[in-house]
Amino acid sequence: MAGASEVTETRVERKERTRRAILDAALELTDGTSLVAISLRQVAKEVGVVPTAFYRHFDSVESLGLALVDESFESLRGLLREVWRRSPEFRDYIDGSLPVLADHVRAHSAHYAFIVRERTAGPPRVRDAIRHEIELITRELATDVARVPGTESYSTEHLNLLADLIVSFVVTTAERLIEEPGAETRIVADTRTQLRMLMVGALNWESRR
Amino acid sequence: MAGASEVTETRVERKERTRRAILDAALELTDGTSLVAISLRQVAKEVGVVPTAFYRHFDSVESLGLALVDESFESLRGLLREVWRRSPEFRDYIDGSLPVLADHVRAHSAHYAFIVRERTAGPPRVRDAIRHEIELITRELATDVARVPGTESYSTEHLNLLADLIVSFVVTTAERLIEEPGAETRIVADTRTQLRMLMVGALNWESRR
DNA sequence: AGTTTCAGTGAACGTGTGTTCACTGACGAG
DNA sequence: CTCGTCAGTGAACACACGTTCACTGAAACT
Numbered sequence: 001m002a003g004a005s006e007v008t009e010t011r012v013e014r015k016e017r018t019r020r021a022i023l024d025a026a027l028e029l030t031d032g033t034s035l036v037a038i039s040l041r042q043v044a045k046e047v048g049v050v051p052t053a054f055y056r057h058f059d060s061v062e063s064l065g066l067a068l069v070d071e072s073f074e075s076l077r078g079l080l081r082e083v084w085r086r087s088p089e090f091r092d093y094i095d096g097s098l099p100v101l102a103d104h105v106r107a108h109s110a111h112y113a114f115i116v117r118e119r120t121a122g123p124p125r126v127r128d129a130i131r132h133e134i135e136l137i138t139r140e141l142a143t144d145v146a147r148v149p150g151t152e153s154y155s156t157e158h159l160n161l162l163a164d165l166i167v168s169f170v171v172t173t174a175e176r177l178i179e180e181p182g183a184e185t186r187i188v189a190d191t192r193t194q195l196r197m198l199m200v201g202a203l204n205w206e207s208r209r
Numbered sequence: 210m211a212g213a214s215e216v217t218e219t220r221v222e223r224k225e226r227t228r229r230a231i232l233d234a235a236l237e238l239t240d241g242t243s244l245v246a247i248s249l250r251q252v253a254k255e256v257g258v259v260p261t262a263f264y265r266h267f268d269s270v271e272s273l274g275l276a277l278v279d280e281s282f283e284s285l286r287g288l289l290r291e292v293w294r295r296s297p298e299f300r301d302y303i304d305g306s307l308p309v310l311a312d313h314v315r316a317h318s319a320h321y322a323f324i325v326r327e328r329t330a331g332p333p334r335v336r337d338a339i340r341h342e343i344e345l346i347t348r349e350l351a352t353d354v355a356r357v358p359g360t361e362s363y364s365t366e367h368l369n370l371l372a373d374l375i376v377s378f379v380v381t382t383a384e385r386l387i388e389e390p391g392a393e394t395r396i397v398a399d400t401r402t403q404l405r406m407l408m409v410g411a412l413n414w415e416s417r418r
Numbered sequence: 419a420g421t422t423t424c425a426g427t428g429a430a431c432g433t434g435t436g437t438t439c440a441c442t443g444a445c446g447a448g
Numbered sequence: 449c450t451c452g453t454c455a456g457t458g459a460a461c462a463c464a465c466g467t468t469c470a471c472t473g474a475a476a477c478t
Binding site for chain 2 (some may be wrong): 457
């Protein structure tokens, strides 16, 4: 039966497909609200499945949330790899990375929106998971920045603080890109200026006139 | 009946007292979640009043939220006035203001936590209200910064961007103070260093060894 | 071919939800 | 002293919620 086998789905394929549908439905339903505000039954209805079937894949909305945290941060690590790949020099590092960030947020807006929202308002364990992931990324960034020429004068403590500063700034920028997707070019331009202020120093700043 | 009148409550006093109790109950119930996740009936039960009585004061949980936005930002404006009063010089401006921010967040943690959570995950109109208030404060800050010596070289556009940068940073710091109240002294110390980096410029930075 | 596994079903449960309505009774104005 | 106002009551509604249970039927294993 070679002809039929390419149409038919294997059992695990079918299961995975439903699982994906549940994850996607949750992302769609949380758009504009939070995980804590949606119900298992809403998700099931959106998927087109009976509420009980939900339990075959997740044992609560919270654990669904943890799965979404995982795949959202997988997205984000893709961004980081791409950014680091294209920017050998520190000065251009952040500057040239902004368009990459904007592209990435646009392409994976559901994931970024999810992180931004659940980071402060999600179920406690989801919040913790997100905070932990951000912490890991900050540590990674600190070691990356340490390898860049021009950072020799930084103590390791200050390297961590700089990395933390940059990550906060990226989070803020991602927030803005998500809540006002139409203003992407303005946000990127403004953020670039602000990053230069940060790099050069507000006290040494002079606006060109 | 002069003696009794000091014990008895007037009608408007009683009404105001219930209204306050509703606002406080909502702040308490949203602690750890969001407005979108609590119900009118939970609030009523917490206040010790029948669900229907809620409608005498607010016509939905969302409008309750808008009232909370109002009083939360009244708190915040108190902070701004205090900060500006004690810091005539720009260099100490932000630096000396951090303890004031920490005190204020500690004293009004319910309000700050509310803003932090609902800013990204609250009902749409509440989110808009918060964004609008933050915008107003950013504008105020820009005109304040313009009056400070040392900012003559800034164009008005760049003044706005600097103000915006500072406000984002304050929001991030407030977030941290709320989600880890025990680490206040560490957070303040780290943030102070990061603010100096921002002022002096990361590229000009040298760690003392 | 026969048997096991298991994603999805459908009914049922107790409980919580927002909103309606007619009501009570104390305060405050005339 | 009398009467209208109005914060708070309590019953009732139609519906959504999470979770349980015994079930079906097709794919997968033996």
